[in-house]
Amino acid sequence: MTETRLANKVNEFFSKDITDTKIYLIFRSVDDETSEYLYSSSYFGFGRRDYKTFLDDYKKYLSDLVKNKELTPYDVSVNEKGSIETISSSQVPNINKIKEVSSPAESQTITDDTDFDPVKIWGYVIVMKNSDRKIMRTYRKQVNAKLMKESKVLNFRQGEVEIIKSDDRLILDFKVDAIEINDECFITNNHYFNQFFSYNEAHVNFANANFDALKEIDIIENFDDFHTRCVESVTLVKRLVAVIKEDRLSWLKTNFSNAKKVANEYGLKIEFDDAGNKINYSNKNCNISDVITLIRGGCVTDAVDMERYIASSVRKVASATS
Numbered sequence: 001m002t003e004t005r006l007a008n009k010v011n012e013f014f015s016k017d018i019t020d021t022k023i024y025l026i027f028r029s030v031d032d033e034t035s036e037y038l039y040s041s042s043y044f045g046f047g048r049r050d051y052k053t054f055l056d057d058y059k060k061y062l063s064d065l066v067k068n069k070e071l072t073p074y075d076v077s078v079n080e081k082g083s084i085e086t087i088s089s090s091q092v093p094n095i096n097k098i099k100e101v102s103s104p105a106e107s108q109t110i111t112d113d114t115d116f117d118p119v120k121i122w123g124y125v126i127v128m129k130n131s132d133r134k135i136m137r138t139y140r141k142q143v144n145a146k147l148m149k150e151s152k153v154l155n156f157r158q159g160e161v162e163i164i165k166s167d168d169r170l171i172l173d174f175k176v177d178a179i180e181i182n183d184e185c186f187i188t189n190n191h192y193f194n195q196f197f198s199y200n201e202a203h204v205n206f207a208n209a210n211f212d213a214l215k216e217i218d219i220i221e222n223f224d225d226f227h228t229r230c231v232e233s234v235t236l237v238k239r240l241v242a243v244i245k246e247d248r249l250s251w252l253k254t255n256f257s258n259a260k261k262v263a264n265e266y267g268l269k270i271e272f273d274d275a276g277n278k279i280n281y282s283n284k285n286c287n288i289s290d291v292i293t294l295i296r297g298g299c300v301t302d303a304v305d306m307e308r309y310i311a312s313s314v315r316k317v318a319s320a321t322s
Contacts, residue, residue, distance in 0.1 A: 016130035093202035
């Protein structure tokens, strides 16, 4: 069954001896000239006693995390709660850059003399190898360092409490936003996964790169304004990327008369031009979410009671075979 595939992979990996574990703290900066993201890292391991405790706890955590979870393809615009999304590693932006610095040759060991600010940690990667030379990577966006920086840290010692400077203290929660096995990513936290790999910027770049081709389809009047509104919104630009990948503007042009009828039947706030063959987009007279809903095919009718619904996510059902 599909829902056991990841659990089987995780259990199979841990059925072998774990021969090496390293935790890489990832730092991100921006190139002043190209605006390209640059990554660097520092890494550490564990003392023998702490390592065994960590390994036992982490095995259990990962096994529980993936147990009985349904796997669904990564959807650029929406995620299904309770499921784990899958995507080929080759399709994840910036992952190769992060993997390149997640190795001892490209990283520096953290020692007592290492000077780094925990607040600047972008996230961390745990790289584990087993006796079969298989590799599992887990990714986590760091989210609590800033809170630590701004809070007081109390250390209990011999019945008394002392306040410790929090600037150089590091707390990792060891939660997981994605598991990578055999060049496939299994996303357990869509929100932080998107943040860690800078998906929003990748979505904007993708939408801008396809701007001319979309405009040439000539199905939305004032397309420049429509495009600008989309790329300024994290939610809308994800949906626009889905529209591009599924070629939904061409679909809309081919099925425009039916689409216009559906928009009226579902009460969508969309204005059409006088000729009736274009969406006349304007911020004042069109609800941009309604426009995206129409283009993505989000106006659905229940097959049982024929009630009409607006769906946040749609998936085509394959034809039944005899």
